[in-house]
Amino acid sequence: MRRAATMGGLIALALAGTVLSGCSGANGQFPSDALLRVPSGQFHRGAPPSDVSGPALGQFGARTPVFPGETNTLVSGLAAPEATGVIVYIEGDVGYWVITPTTIEPTQNNQLNFSAPIQFSPTLPQGKFKLIGRGVDIHGHVGPPSESLITVASDGSGPPTVTTLLISLRWDTEADLDLHLVIPSGVEIYSAKINSVPRPDLTTPDDAYKAGGILDFDSNASCVIEGRRNENIFWTQTPPSGHYIARVETYSMCSEFQADWSLAITQGDNTLGIVHGVSRDSDTLAKRGRGAGLTAFEFDIP
16 A cells, blocks of 8 residues: 555656656646546656656556447556556546555556546547557556557437548537548539539439448538537448548637637547637638538548
8 A cells, every 4th residue: 555655756756757747637627638637646748758668557448338428437457566667548548547546456476556537528539449558657657558449429419429531520509510531533512512422313323322431510600509519421431432521610609708628530440530629709700501611631541
């Protein structure tokens, strides 16, 4: 138990120069753009250390699926005996958290137990993300990553559970934001064109729409507030190969001061990117409709 009581000081020594610039989540003041929040942890902005020579984790994981804004789940596992801390983060997030192992587990080769409540931002987009844990020792050596795949579920009105490509936008106030996606053919999917396939005619099979990229919902359209604050474009079949451009249009702030948003792109179980941004009233002065919006992310599908 004495080891557990001194862990906080050991972590500070281990990550000197990094931890000292961190901020605590213990007072409930979380970074507004962080997708993962750990109330008992210490937050550090930026990418985690690239070193992999430190202690490994024996077990690591969290319950899945989770929901945006969820506050009632745990991350837990076992760390090597020489670990003085555990780094936890979502791949692609704006920073990482450090938590403290607590007790020794004699039945597991004296590995250290760790467990901490975790929360998720209301702007956590739908998709599948890697929750990553890494041990750290007193000398600042960080161990190899252990991964736990988490699925961010919807309220049942979003895209299907199985998608081949998902572009998900979520924001935190009752503004009217719009998701746009330009696909390799040049077609732009947005609220005025919710499917990338051509409009059907008498020669078009009834299920042809299933091959296209589909926008699931136009949230808070024209400030008719339904409170969803989430739009998704997805494929359930193989998406076209080539270059994609994702944009975020601030159609109207609907009397809100600002809206913090997150955009995530996942292909199968892989996260291609997560982008964070802020919309304000000045953004509504830009072009609307086709071609509108801030370019948030560009990516290629082979």
